[in-house]
Every structure is written in structure tokens, then in C-alpha cells.
Amino acid sequence: MxxxxxxxxxxxxxxxxxxxxxxxxxxxxxxxxxxxxxxxxxxxxxxxxxxxxxxxxxxxxxxxxxxxxxxxxxxxxxxxxxxxxxxxxxxxxxxxxxxxxxxxxxxxxxxxxxxxxxxxxxxxxxxxxxxxxxxxxxxxxxxxxxxxxxxxxxxxxxxxxxxxxxxxxxxxxxxxxxxxAIDPLTGCCNRRAFEAQLKGHAASAGRHGKPLSVIMFDLDHFKAVNDTYGHLGGDEVLREVSRLVRRNIRTEDIFARYGGEEFIAILPETDQAHAIELADRLRQEILAFPIPFSNRLIRVTASFGVAQLGAAIDIEKLIEDADSMLYKAKFNGRNTVMPGLIKVHRDETSPSLIQTKRSLILQ
Incomplete structure (x- = not known):
């Protein structure tokens, strides 16, 4: 210098x-x-x-x-x-x-x-x-x-x-x-960097009274991918799915590899309903995404769990809730989002009356 x-x-x-x-x-x-x-x-x-x-x-x-x-x-x-x-x-x-x-x-x-x-x-x-x-x-x-x-x-x-x-x-x-801070295989944040980011974003959400949600997802039957295509094929799937998700989220969202084939994203200023909508869009993108490898196409699906930060600003509970929803998504047949999307239904006998109910997307 x-x-x-x-x-x-x-x-x-x-x-x-x-x-x-x-x-x-x-x-x-x-x-x-x-x-x-x-x-x-x-x-x-x-x-x-x-x-x-x-x-x-x-x-x-x-x-x-x-x-x-x-x-x-x-x-x-x-x-x-x-x-x-x-x-x-x-x-x-x-x-x-x-x-x-x-x-x-x-x-x-x-x-x-x-x-x-x-x-x-x-x-x-x-x-x-x-x-x-x-x-x-x-x-x-x-x-x-x-x-x-x-x-x-x-x-x-x-x-x-x-x-x-x-x-x-x-x-x-x-x-x-x-x-x-970066996972060398996928290029997204590693778990340690994610946890540090979550602390900061959760504190900011509590201070400013803004919503914050997380999306946790896991690639379905990933062991079968490794068994069929080898670990190089599995690594290519992880890389390509990571790129796909990063292209479909905002620059201010934090996306991380949480472990193995499990990923997690922090969505600042996003409530649970909008986080569910994003999760289902990502689910559909992954479902429709063929991944080229060794002159073959690998197709995978993913199960999603979504949770919103509570008033107590409890980070551990937020992760536990998302993990619990992910478990329920797998229990309900995989390739789905938990909680499910909120759909609006019109009562045909009373056109002026709008009824809402929660329905699970099980595909």
C-alpha cells in the first residue's frame, strides 16, 4: 500500500x-x-x-x-x-x-x-x-x-x-x-451464515413491527437420485435447484442450504400467506424443471414447510414450526406445501356471500 x-x-x-x-x-x-x-x-x-x-x-x-x-x-x-x-x-x-x-x-x-x-x-x-x-x-x-x-x-x-x-x-x-459464508456446492449461504442473518432480520422485524416468514424445503426421495445417477448426478441436482430458486426469489431474501438436500429461505417483510404462495410457485417450478445430466434428464419434486415469526420473536420456534410443516408435507404425500393455500369459494346459493376455507394442495 x-x-x-x-x-x-x-x-x-x-x-x-x-x-x-x-x-x-x-x-x-x-x-x-x-x-x-x-x-x-x-x-x-x-x-x-x-x-x-x-x-x-x-x-x-x-x-x-x-x-x-x-x-x-x-x-x-x-x-x-x-x-x-x-x-x-x-x-x-x-x-x-x-x-x-x-x-x-x-x-x-x-x-x-x-x-x-x-x-x-x-x-x-x-x-x-x-x-x-x-x-x-x-x-x-x-x-x-x-x-x-x-x-x-x-x-x-x-x-x-x-x-x-x-x-x-x-x-x-x-x-x-x-x-x-457460502456453501461451495450450491453457491447459496451455508447454515452458519443463515443463522446469523436470521438473528438480524428477526430483530429488525420485531423492532419495526414487520412480518417475517421462512420457507423450508426438502427434495423428495433424494437418496433414489443418488442411487440412480450417482453422487455427481445428485450434486448437479442440488446446484440446479439452488440456481432455480435464486432466480425466483427477491434479492433481499436470504437463501441457504440447511443441510444435505434441505434448503431454507428468509423472507423479510413477508407474511405467511404470501410465503405460502411463493412456496407453491417454487414447488411447481421444481416439478416442471428437467435437469440435464450425462445425456439424461433428472426430474425431482420438493416438499415445503412455511412458518411466520411470532410476536415473541422466538427464532427457535420459527425454525421448529417450519420443520414441523415440512414433516407434515412429506406425511401428506410429498410434492406439496404446508400449511396449504387459502382458496376463496363463492356460495352459489347466495352470490353475494363469499366463503373462505383452507384447502391443502396434495399433488
Missing amino acids: SKTLDRFSHRLSVVFGLVFGSSLNRAHAQNKLARHIVALNGKTSSSEIINEVADCLKGILGYRLFAFVNKKNAGVDVWLDPRMYKTSIEEVIIKDFQVKDTKDLTYLNIEKGREECLEQFGMDSLVHYDHKEENCYSRLYMMPSRPITKFHDDVVRIILQGCSAALSKQINIQRLQDAA
């Missing part, structure tokens, strides 16, 4: 010696940029790092950071000027990074589904700078308030280099954290 800062310091001295006329202005600007570069390495999240870059560009050059895009192995992160319409630059990002859909973009500082009611900008004056690190590729988009000179260009590149180095370090830290 000290060698990196020494290189930055040398480049700053050269650049600012050319850009600024007086030694006083030169020293002030150089110190200001050096502080920003050092601050970048102290940030603990991508958003904090890029916010620092935005402040640096504005404070030293008067330039406006329009957007910052960081492409990693895991996806594409986007930081966006909070005053602008997303659609103003989304098409540019999709084209530049060859992204199939906006769903593949993760916004670091803006709600993806927010109401777009802010400023619009023309793209005519948009410029960009690129920098590549070993584990990421960064692009900085900005709208300069004046023509970019060679000297301003050098300053921007120094800022981008410092930012990319900080982001690369953050990615490596996250990778180490993920290694301790």
Missing part, C-alpha cells in the same frame, strides 16, 4: 506542477487529492468508495460524476448521480458492457424501481475513462463543466486508478467473507 501511495504522490507532483501556476495553489490541490486517495482505501463499501470519487472530482476539477460502472465476475455494479433519470444512461451502459437486460445491473445507491421524476440530461457532452484491475473493470462517466485539457485528463486518471485499486481490494475482502 505504501508503494502505491508513493507512486500516486510522484504522479501528483508532476501533474500539479504543470496544472497550477503558484506553488501555494499547487500544494493545496495536491494535498487535497492525496487526502482523497488515502480516504478511498479506508472505505468499507463500493458506494462509499465511489461517493468519495464524486466528491473528489467536484472539489478539485468541478466535474460532475454522472455514473460509475464496475464489472466484476459476479455482475455489474452501477453508481448513478442521484439527481438524474436512470434511463438517461442505462442504454449506454447496456451497450458498453454488453449486458442483456437492466435486470443484470445492480444499483449501489439508487432503488432500482424508484419513480423517475428527476433531471434529464443530453448525452452529447458525456465522456468516459476506463481502468482495469485483476478482478474488475471500471468505467467512469462524467460531464465536464469545461473542455478537458491534458492535465485535467491526468488528474481524472489518477482518481480512477485510486478508486479501482480500492474497489479491487474491497472485492478481495468480500471474496474472503463469502468463502466463509
